[in-house]
Amino acid sequence: MSRLIVISNRVSAGGGAQGGLAVALSAALRANGGIWFGWSGEVTDHFTGHINFQRTDGVATATVDLEEQDVEEYYNGYANRTLWPLFHYRIDLAEYERSFAGGYERANQRFAETVLPLIEPEDVVWVQDYHMIPLGRELRNRGIKNRIGFFLHIPWPPRRLLGTLPEAAALVETLFGYDVIGFHTQEWLDSFVDFVKAEMGATVDESGVVRCNGRSVRLVACPIGIDASAFEEMARGLTARRTYEKVRASLVGRALIVGVDRLDYSKGLEERFLGYERFLEEHPEERNSLVLLQIAPPSRGAVESYQRIRSTLEGLAGRINGAHAELDWVPIRYVNQGYPRDVLAGVYRAAKIGLVTPLRDGMNLVAKEYVAAQDPDDPGVLILSRFAGAAEQMPEALLVNPYSAEELSDALQRALRMSLTERKMRWSAMIEDVRQRDVMWWLESFRECLEADVSADGTVTELNRSVA
Ligand code: ADQ
Secondary structure: OEEEEEEEEEEEOOOOOHHHHHHHHHHHHHHHOOOEEEEEEEEEEEOOOOOOEEEEEOOEEEEEEEEEEHHHHHHHHHHHHHHHHHOOOOOOOOOHHHHHHHHHHHHHHHHHHHHHOOOOOOOOEEEOHHOOOOOOHHHHHHOOEEEEEEOOOOOOOOHHHOOOOOOOHHHHHHHHHOOOEEEEEHHHHHHHHHHHHHHHEEOOOOOOEEEEOOEEEEEEEEEOOOHHHHHHHHHHHHHHHHHHHHHHHHOOEEEEEEEEEOOOOOOOOHHHHHHEEEEHOHHHHHHHOOEEEEEEOOOOOOOOHHHHHHHHHHHHHHHHHHHOOOOEEOOOEEEEEOOOHHHHHHHHHOOOOEEEEEEEOOOOOOHHHHHHOOOOOOOOOOEEEOHHHHHHHOOOOEEEEOHHHHHHHHHHHHHHHHOHHHHHHHHHHHHHHHHHHHHHHHHHHHHHHHHHHHHHHHHEOOOOOOOO
């Protein structure tokens, strides 16, 4: 197999605490050789292009520092204040500034310049996520002929929303620098096709090859998974068991509902709290018999909308607890910190209900982790937003509209009342898919597409399995 060059905004080689994606990419880099390239997270006075080479757990990494203006315009600006909200359908929060767009282009040119000498002719290049949409084109402009793939980890927005971005067509046009573009779901892929057909006059054939202005790119829907067997094992391990015991003891017989999310407006935390409040009001008899534990470590604190969601949630949790708490019971435990994965596994296992209700999410790995952590003899119930990419793969979850407090409240009631037989039936179907389409399946499926031989007429050969 060819050497792999992984390029992403941040490099998290080794895996371990970082989760399935880092584990899988690290495994591929260890097996076939290659380099993981990206931003170091460090800021310098002036961009130098100096590469810091390291080896972390057998994985070669190459990182570069960015200057402050790049971080402000490219990372805090275009990536986090323009593309993230827009691609999560939040045009009310998206900021369209020419300086952000310019900084994004400049940073991607700098990444391309810096990584260029590291790429050898037979390497396969794999660019990750929305921070780096134009990177493939930048590499092509510098003469790179290698196979280059791009994977989008977040949703692709509907055409009319994307149309609000002033440079939408120019940005999308750069994606034709890639050989393959991967999305988590058919829905995101369809939205992309809708845009390029309507706005750019592209055509699409049955094998998923899109043609536009003499260029072509192959599209695949290839849902990411978790490192399922490792997570299942972790949930049975010592740390998870201790956590489980500790959490259960603190509940004194009450049912636990758990939410685990980065503190981000796309995760629907405010709506989740309101749904839970509704439940408490509609079912006073259930008060004192359940607890919502929401674990939400802060993220992207430099961006104002993230500071706002933090204070909104603190206010809401305080209000709900103030209105409903009793001498020996607080309805919401709201925890603003991250935990090691084996601790999380124990928390998931202790929870009768996993509440995963993003307003919009590319995939959502917490839903899969919750399922993988359950006790097969007494599994909990997953309540899942129908607007998470994961819903396409997990129809056996209780699917809800996260904007509707009534639907959330009804789903909570149904989950609390669900028989063991029904819980087992739903869980068995979900765990089978979580195991089968795990993170290695995702990686191998995408790589297979990327390395497949595409003939001049767009026919794809050497592709012996479907990834949709
Ligand atoms: P995220 O938006 O970060 O990822 P998600 O898929 O839910 O969202 O993954 C979050 C990961 O962080 C999970 O592995 C979870 O266990 C971990 N995590 C969350 N809270 C934590 C805490 N308090 N302590 C420790 N770990 C915590 C983006 C996209 C998603 C897509 C992924 C992968 O937004 O839609 O599923 O990439 O492609």
